[in-house]
Amino acid sequence: MIERRGFRAMGTDIELIVEAGDAGPQLTAAEQEFDRLEALLSRFRDDSELSRLNRDGSIDAGPDLQRLVALALEARERTGGRFDPTVHDALVGAGYDRSFEDVPGDSAEPPRAARCGGDVRIDGGRIVLGDGVHLDLGGIGKGYAAERAAELLGIAGPCLVNAGGDIATRGGAWPVGVETADGTMTLELHAGGLATSGRDRRRWRKNGREQHHIIDPSTGEPAETDLLRVTVIARDAVEAEVEAKVIFLSGSRAAAHTELSTILVTDDGRTLLTGALA
Amino acid sequence: MANHTVRLYALALGLVVFFLAWAVVAARPWTTRAADPRLRALAVRAALLRKEAKLVNQIVAARQRAASAATAPAAASSAVRVVTLPPLTITRTS
Numbered sequence: 510m511i512e513r514r515g516f517r518a519m520g521t522d523i524e525l526i527v528e529a530g531d532a533g534p535q536l537t538a539a540e541q542e543f544d545r546l547e548a549l550l551s552r553f554r555d556d557s558e559l560s561r562l563n564r565d566g567s568i569d570a571g572p573d574l575q576r577l578v579a580l581a582l583e584a585r586e587r588t589g590g591r592f593d594p595t596v597h598d599a600l601v602g603a604g605y606d607r608s609f610e611d612v613p614g615d616s617a618e619p620p621r622a623a624r625c626g627g628d629v630r631i632d633g634g635r636i637v638l639g640d641g642v643h644l645d646l647g648g649i650g651k652g653y654a655a656e657r658a659a660e661l662l663g664i665a666g667p668c669l670v671n672a673g674g675d676i677a678t679r680g681g682a683w684p685v686g687v688e689t690a691d692g693t694m695t696l697e698l699h700a701g702g703l704a705t706s707g708r709d710r711r712r713w714r715k716n717g718r719e720q721h722h723i724i725d726p727s728t729g730e731p732a733e734t735d736l737l738r739v740t741v742i743a744r745d746a747v748e749a750e751v752e753a754k755v756i757f758l759s760g761s762r763a764a765a766h767t768e769l770s771t772i773l774v775t776d777d778g779r780t781l782l783t784g785a786l787a
Numbered sequence: 788m789a790n791h792t793v794r795l796y797a798l799a800l801g802l803v804v805f806f807l808a809w810a811v812v813a814a815r816p817w818t819t820r821a822a823d824p825r826l827r828a829l830a831v832r833a834a835l836l837r838k839e840a841k842l843v844n845q846i847v848a849a850r851q852r853a854a855s856a857a858t859a860p861a862a863a864s865s866a867v868r869v870v871t872l873p874p875l876t877i878t879r880t881s
Binding site (some may be wrong): 526575651675683684688700701703708750786 | 837840841843844847848866867868869870871872873874875876877878879880881
């Protein structure tokens with residue numbers, strides 16, 4: 510028997526699916542985990558741990574923020590800076606300075622680029638930011654939350670957690686729909702995680718220029734690429750989220766050579782498959 | 788008469804000096820004041836919790852590394868395939 514629960518958290522729709530008889534307590538625990546992590550990691554809440562870090566420049570962080578910042582820094586190292594958690598000021602400069610529902614569709618103020626790649630150190634339990642450095646953990650935070658919730662829900666049975674496109678699984682085989690250029694393709698996911706990133710949603714205009722939420726750390730501005738949307742299957746939702754961003758930045762020509770299983774949708778209406786899906 | 792008064796003053800002064808010396812010795816200024824035992828217990832508890840938190844973080848990191856290593860081959864090869872089933876859920880741009 511399959512049980513489902515849907516709710517909103519972290520500015521997106523969350524869906525919990527579990528194959529179990531009575532998974533009520535685990536579903537509730539997984540839902541509460543999203544609320545707990547949102548209260549810690551949201552850059553739009555003044556009292557979140559992340560906002561305190563961005564405001565004060567250094568804090569003795571709890572285990573979740575420590576772990577997530579460590580994962581983000583590992584990803585920055587691994588990807589040569591193409592994934593970077595220090596894009597906060599660039600996002601604000603592009604106009605994404607409040608919860609997405611409240612971002613105006615168009616505004617007269619011109620967008621401004623911001624430098625990325627600043628110093629971030631973890632010293633024991635203390636996180637220290639360089640001068641003028643602020644973190645955004647929006648995307649990777651959703652992947653992390655999906656994994657933590659799947660850990661709790663997995664106690665009840667095989668499960669899938671979908672956090673607005675970032676999917677974590679524990680056991681089972683799950684048919685997951687992925688939007689292509691001309692419809693929907695179904696993937697059967699046996700293990701690991703999946704994430705979709707793109708500029709087809711979460712976009713707005715600023716001074717007549719289209720903006721979106723995926724920042725290219727090398728320019729400090731929304732990425733310019735021929736890809737519209739990227740879906741990546743990886744070991745977990747966190748890695749999938751990181752790789753989806755990196756592949757999105759690289760463009761379709763470089764992305765076509767990745768060994769990862771991906772579905773790429775280009776802005777001229779093509780769907781490309783790579784890795785095990787090719 | 789004068790000698791008697793002087794002796795009285797001397798006795799009074801002696802008494803004052805004696806009690807002052809007593810008070811100073813009783814206060815034992817050469818010993819350090821003991822900390823509040825409740826504060827001491829809290830400090831010990833905080834140190835213990837920090838140690839346990841560090842240990843838990845190490846265990847979690849080790850388990851995550853082990854789990855990642857265990858799932859890596861599956862993810863690389865056959866964790867996913869295209870099917871014709873209706874989807875249970877849909878992934879969209881987050």
